Amino acid sequence: VTDWEVVRQLAPEVLGTLVRRHGHFDACEDAVQEALVAAATQWPIEGWPDSPRGWLITVASRRLTDQVRSDAARRRREEAEMTRALPSRTVGTVPGDADAGAAWSGDTLTLLVLCCHPALSPASQVALTLRAVGGLSTAEIARAFLVPEPTMAQRISRAKQRIQATGATFEPPTPADRDERLAAVLRVLYLIFNEGYTATSGTRLVRADLTAEAIRLTREIHPLVPDDGEVAGLLALMLLTDARRPARTAPDGSLIPLDEQDRTRWDADAIAEGVALVTDALAHGPVGPYQLQAAIAAVHDEAPTADATDWRQILALYSLLEQIAPNPMTTLNRAVALAMVEGPASGLALLERLSVDDRAAASHHLTSVRAHLLELAGDHDGALAGYREAARRTTSEPERRHLLGRAARLSHRYAGC
Protein backbone atom coordinates (compact mmCIF):
# COMPACT_ATOMS: atom_id res chain seq x y z
CA VAL A 1 0.00 0.00 0.00
CA THR A 2 1.54 3.27 -1.12
CA ASP A 3 1.27 6.57 0.75
CA TRP A 4 -1.04 7.86 -1.95
CA GLU A 5 -3.44 4.99 -1.36
CA VAL A 6 -3.48 5.73 2.37
CA VAL A 7 -4.37 9.34 1.58
CA ARG A 8 -7.06 8.30 -0.89
CA GLN A 9 -8.68 6.00 1.66
CA LEU A 10 -9.46 9.01 3.84
CA ALA A 11 -11.49 10.61 1.04
CA PRO A 12 -14.97 9.32 1.94
CA GLU A 13 -14.65 10.22 5.61
CA VAL A 14 -13.32 13.71 4.87
CA LEU A 15 -15.98 14.30 2.23
CA GLY A 16 -18.70 13.03 4.58
CA THR A 17 -17.57 15.44 7.31
CA LEU A 18 -17.54 18.38 4.90
CA VAL A 19 -20.91 17.66 3.35
CA ARG A 20 -22.52 17.34 6.79
CA ARG A 21 -20.93 20.59 7.92
CA HIS A 22 -21.47 22.70 4.79
CA GLY A 23 -23.87 20.80 2.57
CA HIS A 24 -23.47 21.01 -1.19
CA PHE A 25 -21.99 17.72 -2.29
CA ASP A 26 -20.75 19.15 -5.60
CA ALA A 27 -18.52 21.91 -4.16
CA CYS A 28 -17.35 19.77 -1.23
CA GLU A 29 -16.31 16.99 -3.59
CA ASP A 30 -14.20 19.44 -5.62
CA ALA A 31 -12.64 20.81 -2.43
CA VAL A 32 -11.75 17.32 -1.13
CA GLN A 33 -10.23 16.42 -4.48
CA GLU A 34 -8.05 19.56 -4.32
CA ALA A 35 -7.02 18.74 -0.74
CA LEU A 36 -6.04 15.21 -1.81
CA VAL A 37 -3.88 16.58 -4.60
CA ALA A 38 -2.28 19.04 -2.14
CA ALA A 39 -1.60 16.19 0.30
CA ALA A 40 -0.05 14.03 -2.38
CA THR A 41 2.37 16.77 -3.33
CA GLN A 42 3.12 18.30 0.11
CA TRP A 43 3.28 15.36 2.50
CA PRO A 44 6.13 13.50 0.83
CA ILE A 45 8.21 16.69 1.06
CA GLU A 46 7.06 18.31 4.32
CA GLY A 47 6.33 15.10 6.19
CA TRP A 48 3.04 13.60 7.25
CA PRO A 49 0.82 15.66 9.55
CA ASP A 50 -0.04 14.28 13.00
CA SER A 51 -3.63 13.91 11.95
CA PRO A 52 -3.89 13.29 8.19
CA ARG A 53 -7.67 13.33 8.44
CA GLY A 54 -7.69 16.66 10.33
CA TRP A 55 -5.25 18.18 7.83
CA LEU A 56 -7.43 17.15 4.88
CA ILE A 57 -10.60 18.50 6.52
CA THR A 58 -8.90 21.82 7.29
CA VAL A 59 -7.42 22.24 3.82
CA ALA A 60 -10.61 21.13 2.07
CA SER A 61 -12.71 23.52 4.23
CA ARG A 62 -10.35 26.35 3.34
CA ARG A 63 -10.67 25.54 -0.38
CA LEU A 64 -14.42 25.55 0.03
CA THR A 65 -14.35 28.94 1.76
CA ASP A 66 -12.07 30.36 -0.95
CA GLN A 67 -14.53 29.16 -3.52
CA VAL A 68 -17.38 30.80 -1.63
CA ARG A 69 -15.55 34.14 -1.44
CA SER A 70 -14.50 34.06 -5.09
CA ASP A 71 -18.07 33.95 -6.24
CA ALA A 72 -20.02 35.22 -3.29
CA ALA A 73 -23.26 36.13 -4.99
CA ARG A 74 -23.61 32.88 -6.85
CA ARG A 75 -22.59 30.98 -3.78
CA ARG A 76 -25.10 32.77 -1.52
CA ARG A 77 -27.87 31.73 -3.85
CA GLU A 78 -26.61 28.16 -3.97
CA GLU A 79 -25.96 28.01 -0.25
CA ALA A 80 -29.56 28.93 0.39
CA GLU A 81 -30.69 26.21 -1.96
CA MET A 82 -28.31 23.75 -0.43
CA THR A 83 -29.38 24.39 3.14
CA ARG A 84 -32.84 23.43 2.06
CA ALA A 85 -31.66 20.41 0.08
CA LEU A 86 -29.08 19.03 2.44
CA PRO A 87 -30.00 19.31 6.11
CA SER A 88 -27.05 18.34 8.24
CA ARG A 89 -27.50 15.12 10.10
CA THR A 90 -25.32 12.62 11.82
CA VAL A 91 -24.96 9.74 9.45
CA GLY A 92 -25.67 6.31 10.82
CA THR A 93 -28.34 7.32 13.29
CA VAL A 94 -31.76 7.61 11.80
CA PRO A 95 -34.13 8.98 14.39
CA GLY A 96 -37.09 6.71 14.96
CA ASP A 97 -35.53 3.79 13.19
CA ALA A 98 -33.05 2.06 15.43
CA ASP A 99 -32.73 -0.98 13.20
CA ALA A 100 -31.74 0.96 10.10
CA GLY A 101 -29.29 2.97 12.17
CA ALA A 102 -27.70 -0.13 13.58
CA ALA A 103 -27.35 -1.81 10.21
CA TRP A 104 -26.08 1.23 8.42
CA SER A 105 -23.01 3.09 9.45
CA GLY A 106 -20.15 4.90 7.85
CA ASP A 107 -19.79 7.75 5.43
CA THR A 108 -18.33 5.43 2.81
CA LEU A 109 -21.59 3.57 2.35
CA THR A 110 -23.72 6.72 2.38
CA LEU A 111 -21.43 8.29 -0.22
CA LEU A 112 -21.56 5.14 -2.37
CA VAL A 113 -25.34 5.20 -2.33
CA LEU A 114 -25.32 8.86 -3.36
CA CYS A 115 -22.81 8.26 -6.18
CA CYS A 116 -24.82 5.29 -7.47
CA HIS A 117 -28.01 7.37 -7.61
CA PRO A 118 -30.59 5.86 -10.00
CA ALA A 119 -30.84 9.15 -11.94
CA LEU A 120 -27.29 8.56 -13.26
CA SER A 121 -26.20 6.34 -16.14
CA PRO A 122 -23.96 3.39 -15.18
CA ALA A 123 -20.92 5.09 -16.74
CA SER A 124 -21.54 8.21 -14.62
CA GLN A 125 -22.11 6.17 -11.46
CA VAL A 126 -18.80 4.40 -12.00
CA ALA A 127 -16.86 7.62 -12.68
CA LEU A 128 -18.33 9.48 -9.72
CA THR A 129 -17.79 6.55 -7.35
CA LEU A 130 -14.13 6.26 -8.31
CA ARG A 131 -13.59 9.96 -7.71
CA ALA A 132 -15.71 10.76 -4.67
CA VAL A 133 -15.33 7.45 -2.80
CA GLY A 134 -12.15 6.02 -4.32
CA GLY A 135 -10.38 9.39 -4.24
CA LEU A 136 -8.92 8.82 -7.72
CA SER A 137 -8.15 11.89 -9.79
CA THR A 138 -10.10 12.69 -12.94
CA ALA A 139 -6.93 12.05 -14.97
CA GLU A 140 -6.55 8.57 -13.48
CA ILE A 141 -10.19 7.69 -14.18
CA ALA A 142 -9.97 9.08 -17.73
CA ARG A 143 -6.89 6.94 -18.42
CA ALA A 144 -8.58 3.84 -17.04
CA PHE A 145 -11.56 4.28 -19.38
CA LEU A 146 -9.56 5.44 -22.40
CA VAL A 147 -11.29 8.78 -22.79
CA PRO A 148 -9.77 12.29 -22.77
CA GLU A 149 -9.54 13.96 -19.37
CA PRO A 150 -11.93 16.83 -20.25
CA THR A 151 -14.55 14.26 -21.30
CA MET A 152 -14.27 12.50 -17.94
CA ALA A 153 -14.27 15.83 -16.05
CA GLN A 154 -17.49 16.75 -17.82
CA ARG A 155 -19.06 13.36 -17.08
CA ILE A 156 -18.28 13.71 -13.36
CA SER A 157 -19.41 17.31 -13.19
CA ARG A 158 -22.67 16.51 -15.00
CA ALA A 159 -23.27 13.59 -12.63
CA LYS A 160 -22.88 15.82 -9.58
CA GLN A 161 -25.24 18.41 -11.05
CA ARG A 162 -27.81 15.73 -11.71
CA ILE A 163 -27.62 14.45 -8.14
CA GLN A 164 -28.01 18.01 -6.88
CA ALA A 165 -31.02 18.49 -9.17
CA THR A 166 -32.78 15.43 -7.75
CA GLY A 167 -32.59 16.96 -4.28
CA ALA A 168 -30.86 13.85 -2.95
CA THR A 169 -29.44 14.24 0.53
CA PHE A 170 -26.36 12.92 2.27
CA GLU A 171 -28.27 10.45 4.36
CA PRO A 172 -28.64 6.70 4.51
CA PRO A 173 -31.50 5.48 2.30
CA THR A 174 -34.84 4.82 3.91
CA PRO A 175 -35.44 1.19 4.94
CA ALA A 176 -37.88 0.88 2.02
CA ASP A 177 -35.22 1.94 -0.53
CA ARG A 178 -32.31 0.26 1.18
CA ASP A 179 -32.14 -3.03 -0.72
CA GLU A 180 -32.54 -1.40 -4.11
CA ARG A 181 -29.92 1.30 -3.45
CA LEU A 182 -27.47 -1.21 -2.02
CA ALA A 183 -28.00 -3.41 -5.10
CA ALA A 184 -27.10 -0.41 -7.30
CA VAL A 185 -23.90 0.09 -5.28
CA LEU A 186 -22.95 -3.57 -5.68
CA ARG A 187 -23.65 -3.40 -9.42
CA VAL A 188 -21.31 -0.41 -9.78
CA LEU A 189 -18.57 -2.08 -7.73
CA TYR A 190 -18.89 -5.18 -9.92
CA LEU A 191 -18.72 -3.02 -13.07
CA ILE A 192 -15.52 -1.41 -11.78
CA PHE A 193 -14.09 -4.84 -10.98
CA ASN A 194 -14.90 -6.21 -14.44
CA GLU A 195 -13.55 -3.13 -16.16
CA GLY A 196 -10.21 -3.80 -14.48
CA TYR A 197 -10.28 -7.59 -14.67
CA THR A 198 -11.05 -7.88 -18.37
CA ALA A 199 -8.36 -5.49 -19.55
CA THR A 200 -5.53 -7.22 -21.35
CA SER A 201 -4.12 -4.46 -23.52
CA GLY A 202 -1.49 -1.83 -22.94
CA THR A 203 -3.71 -0.18 -20.37
CA ARG A 204 -3.48 -3.27 -18.18
CA LEU A 205 -1.57 -1.61 -15.34
CA VAL A 206 -3.99 1.22 -14.81
CA ARG A 207 -6.98 -1.06 -15.16
CA ALA A 208 -5.61 -3.69 -12.77
CA ASP A 209 -5.81 -0.89 -10.21
CA LEU A 210 -9.56 -0.75 -10.85
CA THR A 211 -9.83 -4.38 -9.76
CA ALA A 212 -7.94 -3.65 -6.57
CA GLU A 213 -10.07 -0.57 -6.00
CA ALA A 214 -13.33 -2.51 -6.41
CA ILE A 215 -12.11 -5.17 -3.96
CA ARG A 216 -10.96 -2.50 -1.49
CA LEU A 217 -14.32 -0.68 -1.53
CA THR A 218 -16.34 -3.89 -1.28
CA ARG A 219 -14.11 -5.05 1.58
CA GLU A 220 -14.70 -1.72 3.30
CA ILE A 221 -18.50 -1.86 3.16
CA HIS A 222 -18.75 -5.56 4.04
CA PRO A 223 -18.48 -5.01 7.84
CA LEU A 224 -20.88 -2.03 7.56
CA VAL A 225 -23.72 -4.25 6.33
CA PRO A 226 -22.82 -7.59 7.92
CA ASP A 227 -26.43 -8.79 7.57
CA ASP A 228 -26.29 -8.58 3.77
CA GLY A 229 -25.16 -11.85 2.25
CA GLU A 230 -24.88 -10.32 -1.22
CA VAL A 231 -22.10 -7.92 -0.14
CA ALA A 232 -20.17 -10.91 1.20
CA GLY A 233 -21.11 -12.82 -1.97
CA LEU A 234 -19.79 -10.06 -4.23
CA LEU A 235 -16.55 -9.75 -2.25
CA ALA A 236 -16.11 -13.54 -2.46
CA LEU A 237 -16.86 -13.51 -6.21
CA MET A 238 -14.24 -10.80 -6.79
CA LEU A 239 -11.59 -12.58 -4.70
CA LEU A 240 -12.27 -16.00 -6.27
CA THR A 241 -12.14 -14.51 -9.78
CA ASP A 242 -9.13 -12.30 -9.20
CA ALA A 243 -7.26 -15.27 -7.68
CA ARG A 244 -6.86 -16.65 -11.22
CA ARG A 245 -5.31 -13.48 -12.60
CA PRO A 246 -1.67 -14.71 -12.43
CA ALA A 247 -2.57 -17.71 -14.62
CA ARG A 248 -5.01 -16.24 -17.12
CA THR A 249 -2.64 -14.33 -19.41
CA ALA A 250 0.05 -15.87 -21.62
CA PRO A 251 3.42 -14.10 -21.99
CA ASP A 252 2.19 -12.75 -25.36
CA GLY A 253 -0.82 -11.16 -23.63
CA SER A 254 -3.44 -13.58 -24.96
CA LEU A 255 -6.03 -15.05 -22.61
CA ILE A 256 -5.69 -18.63 -21.36
CA PRO A 257 -9.04 -20.41 -20.91
CA LEU A 258 -9.88 -21.72 -17.47
CA ASP A 259 -9.36 -25.40 -18.37
CA GLU A 260 -5.84 -24.69 -19.68
CA GLN A 261 -4.59 -22.49 -16.82
CA ASP A 262 -1.67 -23.51 -14.58
CA ARG A 263 -3.62 -23.85 -11.32
CA THR A 264 -0.48 -23.77 -9.17
CA ARG A 265 -0.27 -20.07 -10.06
CA TRP A 266 -3.67 -19.24 -8.61
CA ASP A 267 -3.66 -17.13 -5.44
CA ALA A 268 -4.36 -19.66 -2.66
CA ASP A 269 -4.89 -17.01 0.04
CA ALA A 270 -7.51 -15.17 -2.03
CA ILE A 271 -9.26 -18.48 -2.75
CA ALA A 272 -9.29 -19.43 0.94
CA GLU A 273 -10.73 -16.04 1.91
CA GLY A 274 -13.35 -16.16 -0.86
CA VAL A 275 -14.42 -19.71 -0.01
CA ALA A 276 -14.78 -18.81 3.70
CA LEU A 277 -16.84 -15.70 2.86
CA VAL A 278 -19.25 -17.43 0.51
CA THR A 279 -19.62 -20.49 2.74
CA ASP A 280 -20.58 -18.27 5.66
CA ALA A 281 -22.97 -16.16 3.55
CA LEU A 282 -24.74 -19.19 2.09
CA ALA A 283 -25.16 -20.67 5.57
CA HIS A 284 -26.98 -17.56 6.80
CA GLY A 285 -29.16 -16.89 3.71
CA PRO A 286 -31.12 -15.59 1.92
CA VAL A 287 -29.28 -16.78 -1.17
CA GLY A 288 -28.61 -14.19 -3.89
CA PRO A 289 -27.05 -14.12 -7.37
CA TYR A 290 -23.60 -12.90 -6.25
CA GLN A 291 -23.38 -15.67 -3.65
CA LEU A 292 -24.29 -18.28 -6.25
CA GLN A 293 -21.79 -16.95 -8.78
CA ALA A 294 -19.16 -16.94 -6.02
CA ALA A 295 -20.06 -20.52 -5.13
CA ILE A 296 -19.59 -21.52 -8.79
CA ALA A 297 -16.23 -19.74 -8.88
CA ALA A 298 -15.30 -21.55 -5.65
CA VAL A 299 -16.07 -24.97 -7.16
CA HIS A 300 -13.77 -24.16 -10.10
CA ASP A 301 -11.06 -22.76 -7.81
CA GLU A 302 -11.11 -25.79 -5.52
CA ALA A 303 -10.63 -28.31 -8.34
CA PRO A 304 -6.95 -29.36 -8.43
CA THR A 305 -7.23 -30.02 -12.19
CA ALA A 306 -9.77 -29.06 -14.87
CA ASP A 307 -10.77 -32.74 -15.19
CA ALA A 308 -11.48 -32.92 -11.46
CA THR A 309 -14.06 -30.09 -11.67
CA ASP A 310 -17.31 -31.02 -9.90
CA TRP A 311 -19.60 -30.23 -12.85
CA ARG A 312 -22.64 -31.74 -11.11
CA GLN A 313 -22.38 -29.16 -8.37
CA ILE A 314 -21.79 -26.38 -10.91
CA LEU A 315 -24.85 -27.53 -12.85
CA ALA A 316 -26.96 -27.48 -9.68
CA LEU A 317 -25.73 -23.97 -8.83
CA TYR A 318 -26.47 -22.64 -12.35
CA SER A 319 -29.95 -24.18 -12.19
CA LEU A 320 -30.58 -22.36 -8.91
CA LEU A 321 -29.14 -19.12 -10.31
CA GLU A 322 -31.39 -19.43 -13.34
CA GLN A 323 -34.41 -19.74 -11.05
CA ILE A 324 -33.70 -16.73 -8.83
CA ALA A 325 -32.22 -14.45 -11.54
CA PRO A 326 -33.27 -15.66 -15.01
CA ASN A 327 -30.80 -14.46 -17.63
CA PRO A 328 -29.92 -15.96 -21.05
CA MET A 329 -26.19 -15.84 -20.20
CA THR A 330 -26.87 -18.02 -17.16
CA THR A 331 -28.76 -20.48 -19.36
CA LEU A 332 -25.77 -20.62 -21.72
CA ASN A 333 -23.49 -21.40 -18.79
CA ARG A 334 -25.92 -24.04 -17.59
CA ALA A 335 -25.82 -25.60 -21.07
CA VAL A 336 -22.04 -25.90 -20.83
CA ALA A 337 -22.30 -27.46 -17.36
CA LEU A 338 -25.03 -29.82 -18.60
CA ALA A 339 -22.79 -30.86 -21.51
CA MET A 340 -20.00 -31.65 -19.05
CA VAL A 341 -22.31 -33.79 -16.92
CA GLU A 342 -24.53 -35.52 -19.51
CA GLY A 343 -22.63 -35.01 -22.75
CA PRO A 344 -22.71 -32.33 -25.49
CA ALA A 345 -26.04 -33.50 -26.96
CA SER A 346 -27.90 -32.48 -23.78
CA GLY A 347 -26.24 -29.06 -23.80
CA LEU A 348 -27.09 -28.54 -27.47
CA ALA A 349 -30.70 -29.60 -26.81
CA LEU A 350 -30.96 -26.99 -24.06
CA LEU A 351 -29.72 -24.30 -26.48
CA GLU A 352 -32.44 -25.32 -28.95
CA ARG A 353 -35.07 -24.59 -26.31
CA LEU A 354 -33.97 -20.95 -25.82
CA SER A 355 -36.71 -18.46 -26.64
CA VAL A 356 -36.46 -16.03 -29.54
CA ASP A 357 -35.86 -13.12 -27.13
CA ASP A 358 -33.16 -15.01 -25.26
CA ARG A 359 -31.49 -15.87 -28.54
CA ALA A 360 -31.35 -12.21 -29.50
CA ALA A 361 -30.09 -11.16 -26.07
CA ALA A 362 -27.36 -13.80 -26.00
CA SER A 363 -26.42 -13.23 -29.70
CA HIS A 364 -22.79 -14.15 -30.37
CA HIS A 365 -22.35 -15.85 -26.98
CA LEU A 366 -24.95 -18.38 -28.09
CA THR A 367 -23.08 -18.98 -31.37
CA SER A 368 -19.82 -19.36 -29.48
CA VAL A 369 -21.22 -21.77 -26.85
CA ARG A 370 -22.89 -23.84 -29.55
CA ALA A 371 -19.59 -24.01 -31.46
CA HIS A 372 -17.85 -25.21 -28.29
CA LEU A 373 -20.48 -27.93 -27.73
CA LEU A 374 -20.34 -28.96 -31.41
CA GLU A 375 -16.57 -29.32 -31.06
CA LEU A 376 -17.08 -31.56 -28.00
CA ALA A 377 -19.63 -33.56 -30.02
CA GLY A 378 -17.11 -34.05 -32.81
CA ASP A 379 -18.88 -31.86 -35.42
CA HIS A 380 -15.74 -29.99 -36.47
CA ASP A 381 -17.19 -28.28 -39.55
CA GLY A 382 -20.13 -26.95 -37.53
CA ALA A 383 -17.80 -25.83 -34.72
CA LEU A 384 -15.43 -24.10 -37.13
CA ALA A 385 -18.27 -22.21 -38.82
CA GLY A 386 -19.67 -21.27 -35.39
CA TYR A 387 -16.37 -19.94 -34.03
CA ARG A 388 -15.87 -17.83 -37.16
CA GLU A 389 -19.43 -16.50 -37.04
CA ALA A 390 -19.11 -15.64 -33.32
CA ALA A 391 -15.76 -13.92 -34.01
CA ARG A 392 -17.48 -11.70 -36.59
CA ARG A 393 -20.23 -10.75 -34.16
CA THR A 394 -18.33 -9.97 -30.96
CA THR A 395 -17.13 -6.46 -30.17
CA SER A 396 -14.73 -7.76 -27.52
CA GLU A 397 -11.16 -7.78 -28.79
CA PRO A 398 -9.81 -10.53 -26.48
CA GLU A 399 -12.85 -12.66 -27.26
CA ARG A 400 -12.38 -12.21 -31.01
CA ARG A 401 -8.75 -13.29 -30.70
CA HIS A 402 -9.80 -16.26 -28.57
CA LEU A 403 -12.51 -17.38 -31.02
CA LEU A 404 -10.26 -17.01 -34.06
CA GLY A 405 -7.63 -18.99 -32.15
CA ARG A 406 -10.13 -21.82 -31.55
CA ALA A 407 -11.11 -21.72 -35.23
CA ALA A 408 -7.46 -21.77 -36.33
CA ARG A 409 -6.72 -24.70 -34.04
CA LEU A 410 -9.69 -26.67 -35.38
CA SER A 411 -8.96 -25.99 -39.04
CA HIS A 412 -5.28 -26.86 -38.50
CA ARG A 413 -5.93 -30.03 -36.54
CA TYR A 414 -8.54 -31.39 -38.91
CA ALA A 415 -7.19 -30.07 -42.16
CA GLY A 416 -7.74 -32.68 -44.85
CA CYS A 417 -9.71 -35.00 -42.57
Next chain:
Amino acid sequence: VKYMLLIYGNEEAFSSVGPEAFAEVIRETDALNRELFESGELVGAWGVADQVQAKMVRVSGTAPVVTDGPYAEAKEFLGSFTIVDCDSLDRALEIAARNPAARYWGVEVRPLMHEADVGT
Protein backbone atom coordinates in the same frame (compact mmCIF):
# COMPACT_ATOMS: atom_id res chain seq x y z
CA VAL B 1 -19.31 1.60 -24.95
CA LYS B 2 -17.47 3.45 -27.67
CA TYR B 3 -18.89 3.98 -31.14
CA MET B 4 -17.35 5.52 -34.24
CA LEU B 5 -19.63 7.67 -36.39
CA LEU B 6 -18.32 7.98 -39.94
CA ILE B 7 -19.37 10.38 -42.66
CA TYR B 8 -18.40 9.49 -46.23
CA GLY B 9 -18.73 11.60 -49.34
CA ASN B 10 -16.79 13.50 -51.97
CA GLU B 11 -16.29 17.14 -52.93
CA GLU B 12 -19.28 17.06 -55.20
CA ALA B 13 -21.56 15.64 -52.51
CA PHE B 14 -20.25 18.00 -49.80
CA SER B 15 -20.57 21.11 -51.99
CA SER B 16 -23.89 20.30 -53.68
CA VAL B 17 -25.96 21.32 -50.65
CA GLY B 18 -25.36 25.03 -51.21
CA PRO B 19 -23.51 27.57 -49.05
CA GLU B 20 -26.30 28.36 -46.57
CA ALA B 21 -27.12 24.73 -45.96
CA PHE B 22 -23.43 23.88 -45.60
CA ALA B 23 -22.93 26.67 -43.05
CA GLU B 24 -25.98 25.38 -41.20
CA VAL B 25 -24.53 21.85 -41.21
CA ILE B 26 -21.36 23.20 -39.61
CA ARG B 27 -23.28 25.22 -37.01
CA GLU B 28 -25.43 22.22 -36.10
CA THR B 29 -22.42 19.94 -35.93
CA ASP B 30 -20.59 22.34 -33.62
CA ALA B 31 -23.64 22.65 -31.38
CA LEU B 32 -24.09 18.87 -31.25
CA ASN B 33 -20.42 18.32 -30.44
CA ARG B 34 -20.62 20.89 -27.65
CA GLU B 35 -23.68 19.18 -26.21
CA LEU B 36 -21.97 15.76 -26.35
CA PHE B 37 -18.87 17.19 -24.69
CA GLU B 38 -20.99 18.65 -21.90
CA SER B 39 -22.76 15.34 -21.32
CA GLY B 40 -19.36 13.62 -21.03
CA GLU B 41 -19.96 11.42 -24.09
CA LEU B 42 -17.67 12.99 -26.69
CA VAL B 43 -14.29 11.30 -27.01
CA GLY B 44 -13.37 13.33 -30.08
CA ALA B 45 -14.52 14.58 -33.48
CA TRP B 46 -12.23 15.04 -36.42
CA GLY B 47 -12.50 16.13 -40.02
CA VAL B 48 -10.24 14.07 -42.25
CA ALA B 49 -7.94 15.96 -44.64
CA ASP B 50 -8.74 15.67 -48.31
CA GLN B 51 -7.89 12.49 -50.14
CA VAL B 52 -5.15 14.27 -52.11
CA GLN B 53 -3.21 14.27 -48.83
CA ALA B 54 -3.65 10.53 -48.27
CA LYS B 55 -0.56 8.31 -48.24
CA MET B 56 -0.45 4.54 -48.27
CA VAL B 57 2.43 2.79 -46.51
CA ARG B 58 3.35 -0.77 -47.37
CA VAL B 59 6.39 -2.65 -46.21
CA SER B 60 7.96 -4.62 -49.00
CA GLY B 61 10.77 -6.80 -47.70
CA THR B 62 12.10 -4.54 -44.94
CA ALA B 63 11.70 -1.16 -46.64
CA PRO B 64 8.53 0.89 -46.24
CA VAL B 65 7.09 2.05 -49.56
CA VAL B 66 4.96 5.17 -49.44
CA THR B 67 2.54 5.92 -52.25
CA ASP B 68 -0.31 8.36 -52.79
CA GLY B 69 -3.81 7.12 -52.36
CA PRO B 70 -4.92 4.58 -53.43
CA TYR B 71 -8.11 6.48 -52.84
CA ALA B 72 -7.74 8.99 -55.65
CA GLU B 73 -10.21 7.16 -57.85
CA ALA B 74 -12.61 6.23 -55.06
CA LYS B 75 -16.12 7.61 -55.54
CA GLU B 76 -16.52 8.34 -51.83
CA PHE B 77 -13.96 8.86 -49.12
CA LEU B 78 -13.95 9.34 -45.36
CA GLY B 79 -14.78 12.99 -44.69
CA SER B 80 -14.94 13.02 -40.90
CA PHE B 81 -15.36 10.81 -37.89
CA THR B 82 -16.58 11.19 -34.34
CA ILE B 83 -15.99 8.86 -31.43
CA VAL B 84 -18.57 8.84 -28.65
CA ASP B 85 -18.60 6.86 -25.41
CA CYS B 86 -22.23 6.26 -24.50
CA ASP B 87 -24.44 3.74 -22.72
CA SER B 88 -25.98 1.84 -25.62
CA LEU B 89 -26.25 1.30 -29.36
CA ASP B 90 -29.63 3.05 -29.24
CA ARG B 91 -28.02 6.17 -27.82
CA ALA B 92 -25.27 6.04 -30.49
CA LEU B 93 -27.92 5.77 -33.22
CA GLU B 94 -29.82 8.69 -31.69
CA ILE B 95 -26.63 10.78 -31.75
CA ALA B 96 -25.99 9.77 -35.37
CA ALA B 97 -29.53 10.72 -36.35
CA ARG B 98 -29.05 14.18 -34.83
CA ASN B 99 -25.94 14.78 -36.91
CA PRO B 100 -27.00 17.04 -39.81
CA ALA B 101 -24.92 14.90 -42.17
CA ALA B 102 -27.53 12.16 -41.66
CA ARG B 103 -29.98 14.32 -43.66
CA TYR B 104 -27.63 14.59 -46.64
CA TRP B 105 -24.99 11.87 -46.81
CA GLY B 106 -25.74 9.37 -44.05
CA VAL B 107 -23.76 8.53 -40.93
CA GLU B 108 -22.24 5.08 -40.53
CA VAL B 109 -22.17 3.78 -36.94
CA ARG B 110 -19.54 1.18 -36.01
CA PRO B 111 -18.97 -0.22 -32.50
CA LEU B 112 -15.32 -0.03 -31.43
CA MET B 113 -13.81 -3.21 -30.07
CA HIS B 114 -13.43 -3.31 -26.30
CA GLU B 115 -11.70 -5.47 -23.72
CA ALA B 116 -14.66 -7.30 -22.22
CA ASP B 117 -14.60 -10.65 -20.53
CA VAL B 118 -14.47 -14.07 -22.16
CA GLY B 119 -15.14 -15.96 -18.95
CA THR B 120 -11.72 -17.03 -17.78
